[in-house]
Amino acid sequence: MIKNYLSHVCSILDDNDEILTTYQPEEGAIEIEAESVLREHIGVVPIFQIAFSQIVGLPSYEEGVFYIVKPIVVRAAKDLGRTIDDLFLPAFPVTDDEGALIGFRGLASARDL
Structure with missing residues (x-):
């Protein structure tokens, strides 16, 4: 089972841009709690170090259940030491003639990043 935790529909398209399957967003959002510390400036641009403290809304690992996430x-x-074996990212975005996102060619395993 694959669940979509993006804020939008995730459609998987074939090479002819036909929809193979569509994943509607799950109820509730995943929120990341983090703190930032100013490390330096590059010119006028502040550069921060981000330290994650908690993920809210991401279900615990469950065999056979996979999550599409950012x-x-x-x-x-x-x-934070959570397994990423069940996390996937949308891969290879497909756009229409106006440049609007219409779907993805597939998913990429977070393990491969």
Whole structure:
């Protein structure tokens, strides 16, 4: 089972841009709690160090259940010692002629990042 924890629909398209499957967003959002410390400036741009303290809303690992998430969720999970074996990212975005996102070619395992 795959659950979508993005804030938008995640459609998987074939090479002809036909929809293979669509994942509706799950109820509730994943929130990342973090603290930041100003490390330095590059010119006028402040550079921060981010320290993740908690992930709220991401279910615990369950065999056979996978979650589509944002890259920041993967990073926080890694930093906080949670397994990422069940986390996936949308891969290879597909856009229409106006440049609007219409879906993805597939998913990428967070383990491969």
